[in-house]
Amino acid sequence: xxxxxxxxxxxxxxxxxxxxxxxxxxxxxxxxxxxxxxxxxxxxxxxxxxxxxxxxxxxxxxxxxxxxxxxxxxxxxxxxxxxxxxxxxxxxxxxxxxxxxxxxxxxxxxxxxxxxxxxxxxxxxxxxxxxxxxxxxxxxxxxxxxxxxxxxxxxxxxxxxxxxxxxxxxxxxxxxxxxxxxxxxxxxxxxxxxxxxxxxxxxxxxxxxxxxxxxxxxxxxxxxxxxxxxxxxxxxxxxxxxxxxxxxxxxxxxxxxxxxxxxxxxxxxxxxxxxxxxxxxxxxxxxxxxxxxxxxxxxxxxxxxxxxxxxxxxxxxxxxxxxxxxxxxxxxxxxxxxxxxxxxxxxxxxxxxxxxxxxxxxxxxxxxxxxxxxxxxxxxxxxxxxxxxxxxxxxxxxxxxxxxxxxxxxxxxxxxxxxxxxxxxxxxxxxxxxxxxxxxxxxxxxxxxxxxxxxxxxxxxxxxxxxxxxxxxxxxxxxxxxxxxxxxxxxxxxxxxxxxxxxxxxxxxxxxxxxxxxxxxxxxxxxxxxxxxxxxxxxxxxxxxxxxxxxxxxxxxxxxxxxxxxxxxxxxxxxxxxxxxxxxxxxxxxxxxxxxxxxxxxxxxxxxxxxxxxxxxxxxxxxxxxxxxxxxxxxxxxxxxxxxxxxxxxxxxxxxxxxxxxxxxxxxxxxxxxxxxxxxxxxxxxxxxxxxxxxxxxxxxxxxxxxxxxxxxxxxxxxxxxxxxxxxxxxxxxxxxxxxxxxxxxxxxxxxxxxxxxxxxxxxxxxxxxxxxxxxxxxxxxxxxxxxxxxxxxxxxxxxxxxxxxxxxxxxxxxxxxxxxxxxxxxxxxxxxxx
Ligand code: ADP
Ligand code: MG
Numbered sequence: 073x074x075x076x077x078x079x080x081x082x083x084x085x086x087x088x089x090x091x092x093x094x095x096x097x098x099x100x101x102x103x104x105x106x107x108x109x110x111x112x113x114x115x116x117x118x119x120x121x122x123x124x125x126x127x128x129x130x131x132x133x134x135x136x137x138x139x140x141x142x143x144x145x146x147x148x149x150x151x152x153x154x155x156x157x158x159x160x161x162x163x164x165x166x167x168x169x170x171x172x173x174x175x176x177x178x179x180x181x182x183x184x185x186x187x188x189x190x191x192x193x194x195x196x197x198x199x200x201x202x203x204x205x206x207x208x209x210x211x212x213x214x215x216x217x218x219x220x221x222x223x224x225x226x227x228x229x230x231x232x233x234x235x236x237x238x239x240x241x242x243x244x245x246x247x248x249x250x251x252x253x254x255x256x257x258x259x260x261x262x263x264x265x266x267x268x269x270x271x272x273x274x275x276x277x278x279x280x281x282x283x284x285x286x287x288x289x290x291x292x293x294x295x296x297x298x299x300x301x302x303x304x305x306x307x308x309x310x311x312x313x314x315x316x317x318x319x320x321x322x323x324x325x326x327x328x329x330x331x332x333x334x335x336x337x338x339x340x341x342x343x344x345x346x347x348x349x350x351x352x353x354x355x356x357x358x359x360x361x362x363x364x365x366x367x368x369x370x371x372x373x374x375x376x377x378x379x380x381x382x383x384x385x386x387x388x389x390x391x392x393x394x395x396x397x398x399x400x401x402x403x404x405x406x407x408x409x410x411x412x413x414x415x416x417x418x419x420x421x422x423x424x425x426x427x428x429x430x431x432x433x434x435x436x437x438x439x440x441x442x443x444x445x446x447x448x449x450x451x452x453x454x455x456x457x458x459x460x461x462x463x464x465x466x467x468x469x470x471x472x473x474x475x476x477x478x479x480x481x482x483x484x485x486x487x488x489x490x491x492x493x494x495x496x497x498x499x500x501x502x503x504x505x506x507x508x509x510x511x512x513x514x515x516x517x518x519x520x521x522x523x524x525x526x527x528x529x530x531x532x533x534x535x536x537x538x539x540x541x542x543x544x545x546x547x548x549x550x551x552x553x554x555x556x557x558x559x560x561x562x563x564x565x566x567x568x569x570x571x572x573x574x575x576x577x578x579x580x581x582x583x584x585x586x587x588x589x590x591x592x593x594x595x596x597x598x599x600x601x602x603x604x605x606x607x608x609x610x611x612x613x614x615x616x617x618x619x620x621x622x623x624x625x626x627x628x629x630x631x632x633x634x635x636x637x638x639x640x641x642x643x644x645x646x647x648x649x650x651x652x653x654x655x656x657x658x659x660x661x662x663x664x665x666x667x668x669x670x671x672x673x674x675x676x677x678x679x680x681x682x683x684x685x686x687x688x689x690x691x692x693x694x695x696x697x698x699x700x701x702x703x704x705x706x707x708x709x710x711x712x713x714x715x716x717x718x719x720x721x722x723x724x725x726x727x728x729x730x731x732x733x734x735x736x737x738x739x740x741x742x743x744x745x746x747x748x749x750x751x752x753x754x755x756x757x758x759x760x761x762x763x764x765x766x767x768x769x770x771x772x773x774x775x776x777x778x779x780x781x782x783x784x785x786x787x788x789x790x791x792x793x794x795x796x797x798x799x800x801x802x803x804x805x806x807x808x809x810x811x812x813x814x815x816x817x818x819x820x821x822x823x824x825x826x827x828x829x830x831x832x833x834x835x836x837x838x839x840x841x842x843x844x845x846x847x848x849x850x851x852x853x854x855x856x857x858x859x860x861x862x863x864x865x866x867x868x869x870x871x872x873x874x875x876x877x878x879x880x881x882x883x884x885x886x887x888x889x890x891x892x893x894x895x896x897x898x899x900x901x902x903x904x905x906x907x
Contacts, residue, residue, distance in 0.1 A: 169393030171325030
């Protein structure tokens with residue numbers, strides 16, 4: 073048993089603005105427990121947090137400042153937990169913090185770069201690497217992915233569903249058995265034999281999560297996601313099975329609402345937006361207080377699911393994610409306070425060992441038989457009558473199959489009957505003598521075969537094995553070629569609806585995007601395993617969704633999609649990733665070729681060594697001298713060359729394996745990004761269609777139809793949009809969903825812009841999505857774009873006029889924002905603190 077308090081770590085998200093420095097400091101001097109000091113600026117201290125205190129100090133196991141990368145986080149936080157899971161203990165890592173503080177980035181990773189992959193993919197990689205190294209144990213890995221939203225659980229790994237809303241996913245419920253163990257009904261567990269399969273599951277779940285999210289439910293900020301790795305292990309022959317679970321938890325945003333909204337009591341009176349986080353806090357408080365007998369786990373689904381992780385049989389780690397900007401100070405302080413409470417909770421992790429009853433029965437049966445036999449010997453229970461012919465024949469058969477059995481551990485089981493034992497010895501003696509007298513030919517035909525094999529030298533055996541391996545590889549190449557052809561044929565079927573740019577990509581890359589065969593399409597450049605049908609299923613379901621959506625598009629819609637895609641912020645990432653992917657493909661291809669070359673070289677060297685060796689022996693025989701005592705220099709040289717090539721081969725193979733994982737990851741990232749793009753496009757398209765309908769009675773008065781409300785908030789947004797627009801002018805046009813076209817502009821501009829709006833009475837257009845309507849919407853979009861461009865120019869000129877010459881050329885924003893999905897919930901505290 074391992075007793076341990078929950079480990080708490082802090083991670084500070086990189087701030088965009090430089091002036092945020094000075095809000096906090098990290099004291100690493102206190103070697104064992106570093107502390108984080110949050111300094112409340114004077115202007116905020118009054119009436120905000122507390123009238124008196126101006127700084128708060130919190131202790132953590134470790135604090136990771138802005139510069140810490142994902143690798144560091146994995147090595148320091150997740151790896152030790154993964155190690156204990158491999159040893160058979162349960163583990164949990166949960167990220168807690170306000171929306172936007174980096175929980176998802178830490179747990180799952182960023183969507184842009186391979187190096188941004190988070191704890192889940194890195195842990196999977198580490199676990200599978202360790203499992204591969206340990207061949208003495210049989211492991212089974214299964215994955216589940218649960219989302220909890222509004223006290224309801226949803227299975228994110230349901231491959232049958234093409235969820236378009238959360239409710240489409242299978243509902244998961246919690247129930248408790250009489251022993252008070254928690255079970256999750258309807259949560260599917262998927263076996264993953266490789267890292268690749270596990271990654272596919274992660275991406276399947278993430279994509280389902282993304283698709284199921286709507287602006288209304290804002291699932292990504294308001295729901296909890298639990299990715300679980302269930303690991304079972306067993307020694308061969310043993311009936312004891314170890315089970316360990318690792319939960320990797322991305323909690324809902326921890327932002328709170330103030331009850332009163334004013335006054336210095338804000339923090340203490342604050343209330344969670346998310347009810348289950350409120351219950352989580354209750355559980356934590358109960359656990360951290362001594363002598364509390366009742367812990368209210370049952371109050372919420374999340375605390376029920378994480379029951380073991382909190383004060384139970386688990387090694388638990390919390391990562392407090394902090395976005396330490398001025399406006400987030402209150403949330404950051406409350407996150408740290410929560411962490412301090414969590415740090416008081418003591419867990420007791422035990423090895424989860426269990427006896428498998430089936431295995432146990434087999435073992436016991438064997439043991440009983442052995443004991444009976446022993447007993448018979450001890451009690452001297454002897455039989456004297458002669459063995460029958462049938463019994464003798466049976467015995468001889470047993471001996472023959474025993475001799476044929478290649479397994480060194482095989483046994484000749486004849487029981488304790490001494491007559492039988494004696495007969496076995498007689499028979500074996502006879503076989504041995506026969507062999508001596510008549511040579512190999514006199515023994516039974518089966519034994520003859522056995523004997524024939526024995527003189528085969530180790531070398532020859534190796535040669536045969538190599539040959540077999542070579543044939544295997546050749547077969548694999550052929551199979552892959554066939555698969556490739558089949559895939560091409562399938563792609564050709566789908567290609568009618570595919571967008572051109574993607575087709576171009578798939579042709580130019582060695583592996584078509586979304587081709588689950590990945591590296592295997594390269595001639596024997598990768599480990600030659602057969603792709604798991606399941607994995608293929610998951611990826612193809614994503615791709616199918618993508619293709620079907622595209623196929624259903626009319627031409628007008630496709631063109632609009634092109635416009636949307638071009639201006640979308642994510643398209644830059646997709647493009648970048650495409651380039652990286654291409655690079656990696658060609659690297660993999662080159663590497664595959666080098667590996668093949670090295671392999672043949674190794675084969676040639678081995679042959680040369682054998683030949684040289686034989687020559688030397690022949691020379692010795694012909695000259696009638698013993699083998700020269702001097703080492704053969706040439707042979708030694710060949711051997712050292714062989715060693716070098718082997719090392720090279722191994723290095724290249726390791727690199728290729730890593731490349732394969734990276735390629736797979738990038739492909740999945742891109743697939744996900746594409747599905748996201750399409751989802752956002754659909755929303756945007758629907759919005760445009762609605763706009764068209766709303767504005768159509770008097771299209772010319774587009775700008776007056778939906779006046780932008782003149783609230784302070786809207787003014788702020790508007791000025792920001794203006795900034796965006798001027799930015800966009802230097803980079804890209806910003807299509808909707810931004811409210812710009814509805815905003816009121818100086819009438820002089822409006823007048824000049826009105827000309828470019830198509831004169832189309834669109835009021836009668838039904839939103840059926842037929843191509844006629846689609847082309848109208850497209851025309852509408854284009855017209856709005858042209859208005860936007862003109863407005864942008866105008867605004868830019870205006871802004872330039874108002875600026876001093878020195879500031880005119882400064883960038884307006886750090887990073888230009890193109891199309892963004894609806895802004896996630898930013899927390900009311902942001903509003904309070906920014907006021
Ligand atoms: P949360 O899940 O807590 O709401 P996210 O993980 O989605 O927050 O992070 C919000 C944004 O900040 C994302 O765009 C993410 O890529 C970025 N981000 C978060 N943490 C980091 C970090 N440590 N380094 C770089 N970018 C980060
Ligand atoms: Mg998140």
